[in-house]
Amino acid sequence: MIITDGVLKNTARVLEYMLRHPLTTRAQIVKDTGLTPAAVSNTMNLLVQKKIISETGSEVRGAPGSGRSQKQIAFQPDFGFFGGLEINMSGLHLAITNAAGSVQYAAEIPLKQLDLSRISHEICTLIEDSIQKSGVPALKGFGIAVPGHLDQESGRILTNNPNWKHFSLGEIQKNFQFPMWAHNNIECMALGQYLNSKQQAPTRFAYLHIGPGVYCSFFNSNKLGDVKNFYLGEIGHMVVERDGTLCECGKKGCLQTYVSETWLLKKARIAHTANPSSYLASLCPDSEKLTLDHILDAAIAGDGFVSRMLDDAIEYLAISMANMFLTHEIEQIYLNSRLFQQEELKQKLQEKIFPQLEFLSVSHGLKLSVLPFDSCRGAAAGAMLASYSYFIKHPELLFTLELANG
Ligand SMILES: [Zn+2]
Numbered sequence: 001m002i003i004t005d006g007v008l009k010n011t012a013r014v015l016e017y018m019l020r021h022p023l024t025t026r027a028q029i030v031k032d033t034g035l036t037p038a039a040v041s042n043t044m045n046l047l048v049q050k051k052i053i054s055e056t057g058s059e060v061r062g063a064p065g066s067g068r069s070q071k072q073i074a075f076q077p078d079f080g081f082f083g084g085l086e087i088n089m090s091g092l093h094l095a096i097t098n099a100a101g102s103v104q105y106a107a108e109i110p111l112k113q114l115d116l117s118r119i120s121h122e123i124c125t126l127i128e129d130s131i132q133k134s135g136v137p138a139l140k141g142f143g144i145a146v147p148g149h150l151d152q153e154s155g156r157i158l159t160n161n162p163n164w165k166h167f168s169l170g171e172i173q174k175n176f177q178f179p180m181w182a183h184n185n186i187e188c189m190a191l192g193q194y195l196n197s198k199q200q201a202p203t204r205f206a207y208l209h210i211g212p213g214v215y216c217s218f219f220n221s222n223k224l225g226d227v228k229n230f231y232l233g234e235i236g237h238m239v240v241e242r243d244g245t246l247c248e249c250g251k252k253g254c255l256q257t258y259v260s261e262t263w264l265l266k267k268a269r270i271a272h273t274a275n276p277s278s279y280l281a282s283l284c285p286d287s288e289k290l291t292l293d294h295i296l297d298a299a300i301a302g303d304g305f306v307s308r309m310l311d312d313a314i315e316y317l318a319i320s321m322a323n324m325f326l327t328h329e330i331e332q333i334y335l336n337s338r339l340f341q342q343e344e345l346k347q348k349l350q351e352k353i354f355p356q357l358e359f360l361s362v363s364h365g366l367k368l369s370v371l372p373f374d375s376c377r378g379a380a381a382g383a384m385l386a387s388y389s390y391f392i393k394h395p396e397l398l399f400t401l402e403l404a405n406g
Pocket of ligand 1 (some may be wrong): 076236237238247248249250255
């Protein structure tokens with residue numbers, strides 16, 4: 001079969017569908033993708049040959065498109081393995097997944113153990129070591145989820161954080177045969193949510209991450225892989241209080257000065273020093289050693305300062321999230337935040353967001369999902385970036401790499 005652009009386009013479309021629906025039928029793919037039955041058949045034959053999909057032997061009755069039973073088709077998770085790495089303020093996190101995104105091996109190195117002046121070298125060592133320890137065969141590709149954005153030309157991270165200035169994708173790629181890609185870490189997580197979530201994600205949604213900083217991906221599957229304006233998503237610097245705290249960006253009252261972990265800790269340390277007899281101070285005598293867990297414990301115990309600080313955080317975050325529903329074509333916001341793992345805070349946030357939207361006739365369809373905290377999420381998302389790049393963005397790799405390998 002000649003691999004034309006049309007064949008590659010259909011291959012990418014079917015693989016995108018099958019990553020989201022690993023068990024399906026030909027008729028269902030025809031119905032949901034809008035491709036012709038002939039195009040789907042040709043593509044499926046090609047994918048069966050490549051052992052990316054297979055028939056399970058089961059039949060599904062009453063499938064769309066015909067009254068007859070349809071053969072069930074399954075995506076083959078062990079077709080190949082992908083690697084992912086997240087770089088963040090806690091260090092390097094690595095995951096090796098199968099083609100369906102299930103984590104087979106994970107490893108991490110805390111930031112304080114890294115020589116940041118040789119970060120590309122540290123990353124290469126971790127990848128080599130992990131491939132060896134995991135025992136998986138050669139990787140098909142590798143994705144790096146970076147804090148900030150990647151300058152596609154230089155392969156460097158565009159960020160004002162000096163920790164990452166020695167990162168070079170080109171330097172890392174030189175050491176490996178498999179292709180490598182890098183992208184903003186939260187955009188990777190949103191992509192992972194779209195391609196590989198147990199409860200299927202919609203085709204458009206917002207993915208809001210609150211960690212040391214705040215960033216939001218406005219995900220749209222019709223614009224998969226588009227290079228966006230780098231300022232879109234920086235909602236941490238959205239002003240929510242005119243005369244609020246002075247943010248590092250030079251403005252006052254930015255959202256992140258209320259909700260980011262960095263700012264919550266900064267304020268808690270000041271309160272700790274000012275009031276050494278507070279409950280917060282009793283949890284951790286050294287203010288410099290305060291963690292988010294101390295803040296959460298103090299909130300449960302009813303520490304006055306911490307409770308007011310978190311009430312403000314919830315208030316301003318709820319306003320921002322309600323505004324997101326009003327300004328973007330989304331029905332769902334995913335929230336990835338350690339802070340909101342606590343049921344009571346999650347509940348309070350819900351109760352503050354949705355009354356703001358009751359005036360809308362469609363408000364009952366709007367949803368907030370707080371994702372369970374997982375320190376491996378960014379690394380697994382890096383592997384999803386690799387899987388997406390390999391199967392959907394560059395389906396030609398399915399054919400060219402095979403030729404190159406003889
Ligand atoms: Zn700011």
